[in-house]
Amino acid sequence: MQSLFIFQINNFLLFQALNMPPAMVYLTIVAFLLTSTLSVDALGCPTGCMCNDDTYVVQCERSKLDVIPITLNPAIQRLVLRSNKIKTVDASFQFYRDLQYVDLSNNHLVNIPTKSFLHQEKLQELHLNENKLSSINNKTFQGLKSLTVLNLRRNFLEELTRGLFSVLPKLEELNLGENRIFKIDELAFEGLLSLRVLYLDDNSLSSVPTPSFPVLGSLAELHVGLNSFTSLPDDAFSGLGKLSVLDINSAGLSNISTYAFRGLTGLRSLSLGDNRLQQIPTLQLSQLCRLEELTIGQNQFTAIGKGCFKGLINLRKIDITGASYLERIEKGAFSDNLNLETIILASNKKLATLEDGALVGLPNLKRLVLRENSFKTLLESMTSWNELRALELTDNPINCDCQLLWLLNSINSKNLTNVQCSTPPQLRDRSLRTLTADDLGCSFGDPRQQAIIITLCVSATILLGALGLFLFRYRQRVREALKDYKWNKRAISRKEHEYQKTFSDDDYITRTTQHHIKPIPVTEL
Template identity: 30%
Template sequence: QQLFCRNRHSLPGDPATTSAGHVGGRPVAKDFLCSHGRLFVRSAGVTAIEGELARSLEVAPRLQWLDLSDNQLGALQQPHFASMPNLRRLELQNNAIASVGFQAFDRLRFLIYLDLSHNRLDEVTALTFGTRRVRERHPSAGSPCGIRSLRFLYLNDNRISRVEPNSFECLEALEELRLERNLIAVLPNFAFKWLNSLNSLKLHGNRLESVEEFAFGHCCGRLTQLSLVDNQLGYLPDHLLIGMPNLTGLYLDRNQFDRVPSVRGPARLIDFHLQRNHIVRIRRRHFLAWSAAAESLNMFDNSLRWIEDGAFGGLPPGTVSLVLQKNELSSLGQRTLDGLTHLRYLVLADNRIDSIEDGAFGHLVRLETLSLAGNRLTSLRPNMFAGLNRTFALSLGSNEISSLPTKAFSRLPSLKYLYLEKNSLDSVPAGMLSGLNRLKKLDLSDNRISRLHPQALASQTDLAFLDLSGNRLSRLCSAQLLGPANRLSFLSLAKNRLTRLDPDLLSGLNRLQVLDLSSN
C-alpha cells in the first residue's frame, strides 16, 4: 500500500509526497508526523534529533519508513530510533554525519535498508555497526548487533579512508554494499568477513593501491559483481577471488595494471573488464593461473603493443568476445590469436595495424563479427581472411586501402555486412565482391571512387543498403545496379559530382525507400 506524508499546506487526497514544514528554522511535529507508516523530514534544516522531532519519534512505534535526507545532521551516537522497532527503511543521505555508533541502531531488528551516502564519515570500524566483541568493551552499550536483518547498506560518497577488519560482522544478511567514491587506499584482510549473503559490492572511485590477499576472506560466496574501477591498483593477489565461485562480473577499468592479473576462484566469468590500464604485453603465462573462462574480455584503451604467439591459448576455453580496441598493435601473425576457437566477436579497431599474415584468423572458426576499422591497412588479400566461414560482419572503415584485388573477400562466404567507408578507394572493379552472395549492406562512403564497374555489383542480388556518398562519381547508369535492383531499399549518392541521372536508373528499383542525392 502506498502511504504518503503531507505537510499542512497539502490538500486532502493530494498524492504528492512532500518535505516537512518548519517554523523559525525548526521542524514542527504536526507538519511532518505521519500516522500511516511513513515520515519524511527532507530539507528541513535538522541539525540534531531533538525537540519536537525527537518527541515525535518516541511516539511512532509503527513507523516503517523514516526519511531524514538533505538535512544537516552531524552525528549519530544515541539510540534515537529505539522507539521504532518496526522500522524497515532509514534514509540519512545528504547530511553532514561524521560519526556513527552502533547504539544509534539499537532495537532496529527489522531494518532492511540504510542509506548513509553523501555524508562525512571517515572510517568504518567495529563500533560503527557493532560486532559480537563490542559487548566485552562496552557492556552497557545495548545490543551490539541491532541491525542483523539489514540487506542494503549505502556508504558511497563519504570520506571513508579506512575499513577495519570484521567491521561488518553483524550484517550477515547484507546483499548490497556500496562503498564507491570514498578515500579507501587499502583493503585489509577480512575487511568483509561474514558477508556471505552479499551479491553486489561496489568499490569503484576510491584510492585503492593495495588489496590484501584475504581481504574477501570468509565473505562473498554469493557475490556476482565486483567493481574496482577508478582506483590505483597495479596488482591483485593470486588467491584474492578464491572464495567467489559465483562471480560473473569483474571490473578493473581505469587502474594502473601493466599486466593481466591472475583470476582464480570464479567458475565462470561473463564480463572481465581491464579498460584504460597500462598493459603493454600479453603473455601466455598471464592466463595459465586462470580457473575461469572469461566470456567477454575487454582491454579497450591500454598501451598494448605485443601479444605472444599462443598467449590466449592459456585461457580456459569459452571466450566469445574480445575487445582490443584503441591500443598500439601494429601486426597480427599466424599464431597471435591461437586458442580463441570459441570467439564470436573480435574488435581490433583503432590500433596501428598495417600487416596481417595470411591465416591470422584461421583458428577463429566461430567468429561472426570482426572490426579492423581505424587501422593502417593499405591492401587486402583473399587468404588474409581464410577460416572465417561464419563471419557475417566485417568493418574495414577508416584505413588507408587504395585498391582491392579480385575476389578480395572470397574467403568470407557468410558475409552480410561490409564496411569500407573512409578509405582511399578510387574504383570498384569487377570481381571485387566475388563470392559474397549473401551481402545485404555495403558501405563505400567517403572514398575517392570515380568509377563503378558495370559488373561490380552484378552478383549482389540480396543487397538492400548501398552507401556511395562522399565520393567522386559523375554518372551512374541502371546497368550498374542490375544485381541488387530487386532488393535495394536504401541508396545514398550524396556528396558526389553527379550532374544528371539516368532516366532508367530508378525504373527497376521497386523496393527503394530512401534515395539521397543531396550535395551534388
C-alpha cells in the first residue's frame, strides 16, 4: 500500500510538472525526489481532518484547506471537504478511484476543469452547492457513469445548454435551485432517463420551461417556485405524466389557465402557496382527481366558498396558512372532500368566521389546526368532534363564556390543545382547561339541559301568547258563553231546590210503602 501510494503521488507531481512553466519544473523535481523518501505516516491525514481507515471516510470540514489533499488513503470512499477555501477541482481526484460520496459544498469553486471526474466511475453523490460556479458544459461531468445525485444549488449558473447532463445516465436527483438560470434549452435534460427529482426553484425563469419537459418521462418531483411566472398556460407540464409532486410556491402566479394541469393524472401533492390568486382555482384543480395534499395559503382570496375543492375526492390534507385576506369559511366548503384527515387553517389574521356546519360531513377528520386566527368562539355544531384526535386553537382571541362549555368538556376528555382566554377581562390569559362551568357563567352543567329548558320556556311563551291572542280576538263570544253558563247554573240550582222541597219525609215513607219497600228502622241513641 505504501509503495502504491507514493507511486501515485509521484505520478501526480510529474503530471503537474508537465503543465508548469519552466521556472517551476525544478521545484517540482525536488518535490518528486522528496516524496520518494516519505512514509505513509508522514503523508497521512491533513491537519484539521478526521480520517478513518476502517470505514474509508475522510472529513475535512472547516479545515482552511485551499486545495484538495493528495495525501489521503487512496481507498477512501467518502470524502467531505465542506466549508473550506478550495478554488478548483484539480487532477488530484485521479488518486481516489473508489469514491462514492464527495461533498465540496460551501467552498470557493469558480470553475471545474474538463474531465476532472474522469476516473470517478463509482461516484454516486456529488455536492457542489454553495460555490461560485458560473458555467458548466457537457464534458464537466464526464466519467460519472454511476452518479445518482448532483447538487449545484446556490451557484451563479445562468444557462442550461443542450445535452448538458447527457453523460449522467443514472442521475436520479438534480438540484439547480437558487442560481440565475433564465434560459433552458429544449434538450438540456436530454439523456436523463432516470431522473426522478428536479429543482429549478429560485431562478430567473419568466415562464415554465415546458418545451424541456418531454424528455423527462420518469420525473416524479418538480420544484419550479420562486421564479417570475405570472400565469400558467394550458398544458404547462405536458410530458410529465408520472409527476407526483409539484411545487409552484412563490412564483407570482395571478392566473391559471383552465387546462394548466392537464395530463398530470398521477399528481399527489401540489403547492400553490404564496402567489397572487384572488380566488380558489376550482375548475383547474378538479382535474387532479388523485391529489392527496394541497397547499394554497398566502394568496389573496377572501373566502372559501361552498364546493371550492370540488372533484378532489382523494384529498387527505389541505394547508391554508398565512392567507392575509381570508375572512370566512362557508358551509359546505369541503363537502366533496370526504377523505380529509388534516385541515390546517393557521396564521390567517382576518379569519374570524367558520360558518355553522363548515366542517360537517368529514368522517375521517383527525387533525384540525386553527391557531393564530381571529376566532372568538366555536360552535359545537361546526363539525363532528368524536373522531377528532388533535385540535390546535392557540393564539386566538377566544371569549370564554358558556358557549364554550362543550369545548371545555372535550379538552378534559381528549387532552386536546391548550386554549387561553382573551375575554372577559376576569378570565384573560387563563387556560380554558383550568376553568369550570361556573367560571364560564353557565347555570347548568349540561348544555343539553340548558337547551331543553330554553325550549320549554320558549314553547310555553308561544302557547300563552297564542291563548291570549285567541281570547282577545273572540272576547265577545267568550263573554256570552260565560254568561249563558252562569244563567244555566242558576236555573239548575232553583230546580234542585224546588225538587228538594217537593218531597218531605212523610211523603218519602208513603211512596216507599206503595212500592212495597220495607222502611229502615230508626234507632234512637
